[in-house]
Amino acid sequence: MSKYPDSIDRITRARIAFSAAWSVFSIAITIFFIGILVYVAFFSTKYIQDLSKKIEVEVLFYSEVREADVMAYEQQLKMKHYVAASRFSSKSENTEIAKKILGNDFTEVIPNPINATIIFSVTPEYANSDSLAVIERDVMKNSEVKDIEYPDSIVKSVLNNFMKVQIIIFIICAIFMIISMILIANYIRLQIYAKRFGIRSMMLVGATKGFVRRPFVFKGFVQGVLGGILAIIMLAGLLYLGNIHIPIMVNFDYILEISILLAGIFLLSILFTILVSLYSVNKYIKINTDRLYL
Numbered sequence: 001m002s003k004y005p006d007s008i009d010r011i012t013r014a015r016i017a018f019s020a021a022w023s024v025f026s027i028a029i030t031i032f033f034i035g036i037l038v039y040v041a042f043f044s045t046k047y048i049q050d051l052s053k054k055i056e057v058e059v060l061f062y063s064e065v066r067e068a069d070v071m072a073y074e075q076q077l078k079m080k081h082y083v084a085a086s087r088f089s090s091k092s093e094n095t096e097i098a099k100k101i102l103g104n105d106f107t108e109v110i111p112n113p114i115n116a117t118i119i120f121s122v123t124p125e126y127a128n129s130d131s132l133a134v135i136e137r138d139v140m141k142n143s144e145v146k147d148i149e150y151p152d153s154i155v156k157s158v159l160n161n162f163m164k165v166q167i168i169i170f171i172i173c174a175i176f177m178i179i180s181m182i183l184i185a186n187y188i189r190l191q192i193y194a195k196r197f198g199i200r201s202m203m204l205v206g207a208t209k210g211f212v213r214r215p216f217v218f219k220g221f222v223q224g225v226l227g228g229i230l231a232i233i234m235l236a237g238l239l240y241l242g243n244i245h246i247p248i249m250v251n252f253d254y255i256l257e258i259s260i261l262l263a264g265i266f267l268l269s270i271l272f273t274i275l276v277s278l279y280s281v282n283k284y285i286k287i288n289t290d291r292l293y294l
Contacts, residue, residue, distance in 0.1 A: 073142060085121050
């Protein structure tokens with residue numbers, strides 16, 4: 001007996017196996033890159049939030065203002081929507097700090113001009129030059145306030161530019177996510193397109209729409225699960241390396257949020273492949289026979 005039929009059968013099975021593996025790998029790579037973009041957007045947002053919390057605004061008062069009045073004003077500041085956190089620094093604490101900086105006890109020579117102060121950090125949306133200028137005008141409305149100080153040069157050089165970069169990152173993420181999803185959709189649709197005559201044959205022999213849909217939707221589900229698992233493994237490895245080499249950006253203090261995003265990316269992989277499979281098979285269930293050849 002000739003061995004050619006067996007050889008052809010093995011080649012066919014190998015091609016089918018390779019096609020299935022390549023399909024899963026393509027989905028995994030696409031979901032992997034979507035995940036990278038999601039985490040770049042997430043960590044850049046967290047970085048700006050953490051950086052904004054380190055920018056402290058110090059409210060200075062005239063020397064004759066009582067500490068009780070300063071403390072009362074701090075309670076009012078806490079109610080402001082632009083204040084993330086605040087603390088009261090007493091006159092004695094500020095005086096000791098000044099002595100350490102100057103290296104001598106200046107109060108032995110001149111009357112102590114230092115008073116209590118309020119130090120507060122702003123919410124992330126106000127961590128920019130324009131918003132801080134608005135905050136400064138609002139605080140200076142209090143006649144007891146002498147001046148306010150904050151690292152304006154750092155805000156201008158770091159936060160303003162970083163927020164512009166973040167906007168660009170979000171735009172790039174959105175564009176690439178749309179492109180990636182279109183690529184996955186087209187790949188799955190091509191797979192179902194190759195079987196359009198089989199779909200039409202099943203419909204002609206009386207198969208129900210649910211019966212025809214079931215294997216294609218199940219295949220989409222399996223591909224989504226396997227592709228999602230592979231993408232999650234690659235993302236987890238990349239996050240681990242990122243935490244080792246650039247911990248200032250890839251911060252595992254947000255492990256809960258990181259885990260939720262991983263779960264969301266995995267569910268996206270499954271849901272998207274199922275929906276695309278369902279849409280594509282429905283198209284060929286309803287298509288006119290003449291259009292099967294187009």
